[in-house]
Amino acid sequence: MNRNNPPTEHILACLSSSPSNAKIVRTAATMAKAFGGSFTALYVKTPDADWMSAQDKQRLQQHIHMAEQAGADITTLYGDDIPQQIAEFAPISDDSPGKICYDAALKNFFYIFFYFFY
Numbered sequence: 001m002n003r004n005n006p007p008t009e010h011i012l013a014c015l016s017s018s019p020s021n022a023k024i025v026r027t028a029a030t031m032a033k034a035f036g037g038s039f040t041a042l043y044v045k046t047p048d049a050d051w052m053s054a055q056d057k058q059r060l061q062q063h064i065h066m067a068e069q070a071g072a073d074i075t076t077l078y079g080d081d082i083p084q085q086i087a088e089f090a091p092i093s094d095d096s097p098g099k100i101c102y103d104a105a106l107k108n109f110f111y112i113f114f115y116f117f118y
Contacts, residue, residue, distance in 0.1 A: 009038075017059045017063070043060070
């Protein structure tokens with residue numbers, strides 16, 4: 001990759017309080033580094049977040065800190081519809097190939113991460 005050009009690859013990882021989210025953050029950071037791209041960690045805060053247990057809040061903060069340490073730009077969005085918030089944030093279009101990966105064991109949109117080109 002030509003170091004004079006800005007990165008063309010971008011990784012978007014969604015943050016959550018799930019124990020498996022640490023692996024997603026690590027994987028996204030590894031992908032960004034391997035492809036010479038950038039990395040955004042996205043948290044969609046819903047009204048239900050106010051009811052999170054202290055343990056879940058602490059784990060979420062650990063995941064945010066982990067993403068920051070890995071060089072991610074942290075973004076927080078607010079809304080009820082998590083998939084819609086993610087879709088509106090991620091610049092994926094017909095002329096921009098992308099692939100969606102998620103934690104198959106949990107089958108939840110909270111655990112999606114995208115790999116896409118700008």
